Amino acid sequence: MKRERVVLQGRREKAGKLRKLQIKRKNVLILAVAMFMANVSFGMAFPYLGVYMRLLGASMFMVGLLSVAFNLTSTIFQYPFGWLSDSSGNRKSFIAFGTASIGLFYMVMAFVGSATGVLLLRTLQGIFGSAMMPAHSALISELSTRAGSIFGLFNSIENAGYMVGNFLGSAIVRYLGVRKLFLISGFLLFLSAGIVLLIRERPTGRRSLLGIILVQEGRKGWRSTVKGSAFRRLMRGHLGLFYVTVFLVMVASGQFYSVSSVYFREAFGEWSVGVIFGIESLAAALTGYFLGKLIDRHGAKRFYLTAIAGYGLAFLLYALVKNVWLVFGVAFLSGVKWVLTINSTSAYVAQNVKVGERAQGMGMLNAMMSLGWVVGPLIGGYLSGISFTLNFVGTLIPLGLAFLLALRLPG
Template identity: 80%
Template sequence: MKREQALLQGHREKASKHRRIRVKRRNVVILALSMFVANVAFGMAFPYLSVYMQYLGATMFMVGLLSVAFNLTSTVFQYPFGWLSDATRNRKGFIAFGAASIGLFYAVMPFTTSPLQVLVLRTLQGAFGSAMTPAHSALISELSTKAGSIFGLFNSIENAGYMVGNFVGSVVVEYLGIKSLFVISGLLLFLSAGIVILVRERPAGRRGLIGMILVQEGRESWRATVRGSSFVKLMRGHLGLFYLTVFLVMVASGQFYSVSSVYFKRAFGEWSVGVLFGIESLAAALSGYFLGRLIDRYGAKRFYLVAIAGYAFAFVLYAIVRNVWLAFGVAFLSGIKWILTINSTSAYVAQNVGASERAQGMGLLNAMMSLGWVVGPLIGGYLSGISFQVNFISTTIPLGIAFLLALRLPE
C-alpha cells in the first residue's frame, strides 16, 4: 500500500513538473510575441518624434528636451512601479498597463498642434510607460534559471522587432504620412498589451493593488507596507556600486546618441542615418542569444567590463572614421556592445537580487539608465556645439571611471 502511494505521489510530482514546464514555455512564446509587436511600434514611432516636432515648428532645444523629459519622468517612476509589481506579485498587469499607456499617448499625438503638446505627451509616456520595464525584466528573469540566455533570447527578439519597425515606419511615412504612423504605432501597442494578458502567472501570495492602497488603520500598518520597499538595501554595498557604473555608462551613451543623428547626416548624408541605426539593431538581434549563453557560462561581470570597453572603442571610432563603409562596421560593433550591456546588466541583477525584490532591482537598473540619459544629452548638446569629435572622445571619461569601479564588483 505504501509502495503504491509512493508511486502515485511520484507520478503526481512528475505530472506537476511537466505542467509547469509547459506553462513556462507558453509564457515565453506569449511574452516574446507581445514584446516583438511592441518593439515594432517603438521602431516605427521613435525615430520620427524629432521630425514631427520640427514639422510643428520646434527649435532644436525643444527637440532635445524630448529625450530629457521622457527619461526624467521614467527615472522617477521606474522604481515605484517595480515595487508595486513585487508587492502585488503582478508582472503582466504592469506590462500591459505600460504598453497601453505609451500606445494611448502615441495615438493622441497626431491631434497635437504645437511642439509643447508633443513634449507634454512624451513626458507622460515616460511616467506611465515606466510601469512596463521593471515588470517586463522581472518576468523574463522568472522564465528561466539561465538569466543570460533568457535575456539574450528576448533582447534578440525585441531588437528584431525594432529593426522591422524602422523599415515599416519609413514605408508608412512615405505612403500614409507621419500622423498615420503614430496612430498605427498606438494600435500595435494596444495589441501588445492584449497579448501579454494571456500570460499565466502563479497566483500564490499575490496581494491586490486596491488592498495595498486603501487607508489602513493606524500608522504602524503604513510603516509595515513601506518597509516592503528594498530601495536602501539594493543601493548598499556592491549593488549600489553596480548601479553607479550603469549610470556613468548611460551618461556616455546619452552624450553620443542624443546628437548622433545630426552627426551622421552631416558626415555621411541623410540616407545613412536609418541605415546605421538599422545595422546596430541587426547586430544586436543576431548576437543577443549567443552572447547571453556566454554570460551564463563565464559570468556577467566579465562581459559587462567588455561592454564598457566596447562603448569607449565604438565612440572613439565614430569620432575618427570618415568613410561611410567603415562607419557601417563601427555600427555593427556598436550594436554588439549595446546588447552585451543589456544582457550582462540584466543577468547581474537577476543573479544578485532575490525573486521577491526582482522587479525593484530591475526598476533601479532601468532608472539608472534613464537618469544617465537625462544628464548625458545635456552634456552632449553643449560639447557638440564646440565639436562633435570633442563630445565623442569625452565619453571615455565617464566610461573609464565606470570601468575602474566595475573592476571592484564581485563575480
C-alpha cells in the first residue's frame, strides 16, 4: 500500500512538471507571436516619426525633442510600473495595456496636423507605453533559466518583426502615405495586445493592484509609494556602475538615432530610410539567438564590452561612408551591435537580480536606456543643426567613457 502511494505521488509530480512545461512552452509561443506583431508595428512607424515631423514643418531640434519627450516620460514611469508588476505578480496585463496604449496614440497621430500635436502624442506614448517594457522583460526572464538564450530567442523574433515592419513601412509610405502608415501600425498593436492576454500566468497570491495604486492622503510622490522596493539595492555597487554605463551608451544611441532617419532621407532618398532600418533589424534577427547562447556560455560582460565597441565603429562608419550600398553593410554591423547590447545587458540583470525584484531590475535597465535617450537627442538635435558628421563622431565621447567604466564590472 505504501509503495503504491509513493508510485502514485511520483506520477502526480511528473504529470505536474509536464503540465507546467507545456504551459510554459505555450506561453513562449503566444508571447513570441504577439511581440513579433508588435515589432512589425514599431518597425513601420518609428523610422518615419522624424520624417513626419519634418513634413509638418518641425526644426531639427524639435525632431530631437520628439525622442526626448517619449524617453523622459518613459524614464519616470518605467520603474513604478515595474514595481507594480512585481507587487501584483502580473505581467501580461501590463504588457497588453502598454502595447494597446502605444497603438491608440499612433492612430490618433494620423489625424494630427501639427508638429506640436505629434510631440504631445509621443509624450503620452512614453507615459502609458512604459507599462509594457519592465513586465515584458521580466516575463521573458521567467520563461527559462538560461537568460542569454531566452533573451536571444526573443530578440531574434522581435527584430525579425521589426525588419518586416521596416520594409512594409517603406512600401506603405510610398503607396498610401505616412498617415495611413500610423493607422495600420495602431491596428496591429491592438491585435498584439489581445494575443498577449491569452498567456496563462500562475496566481501569486500577492497584493491586489487596487491596494497598491489607491491614492492616500499624505503621499509624497511615487518614491514613498514604492517604499521597501529594490531601488536602492539596485543602484549600489557594481549594478549601479553597470546602469551608469548603459545610460552613457544610450546617450550616444540617442544622439544618432533621433536624427538618423532625417539624415538617411536627405543623403540617400526617402526610400532608403525603411531599407536601412530593415537591414539593421535583419542582422539582429539572424544573430540574436546565436549570440544569446554564447553569452550563456562565456558570460555577459565581455559581450557587453564588444557591443560598446561596435557602437563606436558603426557610428563612425555612418559618419564617413557616403555610398548607399556601403551604408547597407554598415547597417548590418549596426544591427549586430544592437542585439548584442540588448542580450548582454538583459542577461546581466537577470543573472544579478533575484526573481522577486526582476521586473524592477529590468525596469531600471529600461529606465537608464530611456534616460540616455532623453539626453542624447538634445545633443544630437543641436549638433546635427551644425553638421551630421560632427554629431555622429561626437558619439565616441560617451561611448569611450562607458567602455572604460564597464571594464571595472565583475565578470
